[in-house]
Amino acid sequence: MEKLRFQSFASGSSGNCYYIGNAKEGILIDAGIGVRTIRKCLRNIDLDFENILGVFVTHDHADHIKSVGVLGEKYNIPIYSTELVHAGIAKSYCVTEKLYQSRRFIDKNVPFKLGDFTITAFPVSHDATDNVGFTVDYNNRKFSFATDLGYVSSDVKLHLEQADFIVFEANYDEQMLDGGLYPLHLKNRIKANTGHLSNFDCGKFVAEIYNERLQYVFLCHLSRENNMPDIAFETVKSFLDDKNVQVGKDLQLVTLNRFIPSDLYIFD
Numbered sequence: 590m591e592k593l594r595f596q597s598f599a600s601g602s603s604g605n606c607y608y609i610g611n612a613k614e615g616i617l618i619d620a621g622i623g624v625r626t627i628r629k630c631l632r633n634i635d636l637d638f639e640n641i642l643g644v645f646v647t648h649d650h651a652d653h654i655k656s657v658g659v660l661g662e663k664y665n666i667p668i669y670s671t672e673l674v675h676a677g678i679a680k681s682y683c684v685t686e687k688l689y690q691s692r693r694f695i696d697k698n699v700p701f702k703l704g705d706f707t708i709t710a711f712p713v714s715h716d717a718t719d720n721v722g723f724t725v726d727y728n729n730r731k732f733s734f735a736t737d738l739g740y741v742s743s744d745v746k747l748h749l750e751q752a753d754f755i756v757f758e759a760n761y762d763e764q765m766l767d768g769g770l771y772p773l774h775l776k777n778r779i780k781a782n783t784g785h786l787s788n789f790d791c792g793k794f795v796a797e798i799y800n801e802r803l804q805y806v807f808l809c810h811l812s813r814e815n816n817m818p819d820i821a822f823e824t825v826k827s828f829l830d831d832k833n834v835q836v837g838k839d840l841q842l843v844t845l846n847r848f849i850p851s852d853l854y855i856f857d
Contacts, residue, residue: 595608596850597756677719
């Protein structure tokens, strides 16, 4: 069987899109960047829209759904999410091409088979119409995505502690947020249980669930105003250091860029 592959095309409040699959086909998690950018990223790894089995949408905020209408209706790529997320997409100002024939409904905690991949949506806490993370099972490997979440629920823990690879939110540094220029109501929204996850909470959780199965942690959705890649990396690493987990040896830790595609990761 083809090796599992992953690439982040963009990660942050300006837009999110990730490829998970193999050398021949796969899926996208979210499509919050331009269609041409997505196609360019795919072609750079020798794929195109016909190789995409579906787009799986975490929630209906603009930075996650910008291009789902065009991908679904123009390029006939199925758009998968919960019924409530689809209801939010239908009402969204940023999706000018509304979904009809490409719309597909999935349920939380019900595994869904697509090609050689099994995808399971699980609930996360955020302030959109509905919110999910995803676990992708492929050839006995588990890849879990949990982005845009205010706290780590038992559902999130259940999925991520069983994963070989995780994409996990490290949105903000608490000191940068507290000392920054955001108004108080926005700071409170970010800190709320329906907001975003801090570097501290991310690191604490990753160290808590670490086991020998876990090989890669990709830190996603870093805030431009309230975080920096080196701060996120070092904060999470400090928790792993305290557990005697050696980053670079026991576990690979990677921060994902807002605008620049990551390396293409091919997992043995």
